[in-house]
Amino acid sequence: IRTDITGKDVLLVEDIVDTGITLNYIRQMFLERNPASLKICALLDKKERRVVDVPIDYRGFEIPNEYVVGYGLDYDDQFRNLPYVSVFKKSL
16 A cells, blocks of 8 residues: 555455454554554454464454355356355355
8 A cells, every 4th residue: 555554543354254354464464554443344254274373353253164245245256246145055
């Protein structure tokens, strides 16, 4: 990001947290820029898949380890526009 966040309160918003690897990387990048505070908000959290311990300050829902689609989440560029989040079951 190009904006100076030094001394500012920052809220990092994520759609879904899985392993936490990417989110932790982004979190560290933001912390290096010396914000006054850094909080993380996630709509969906697959806590059982976590590889890296990332603090989620605000969580919409904790979900099981299943593939979900809808509300911006897709499978092969499909189902992104569903007005809800649903478990995706691939049919044979």
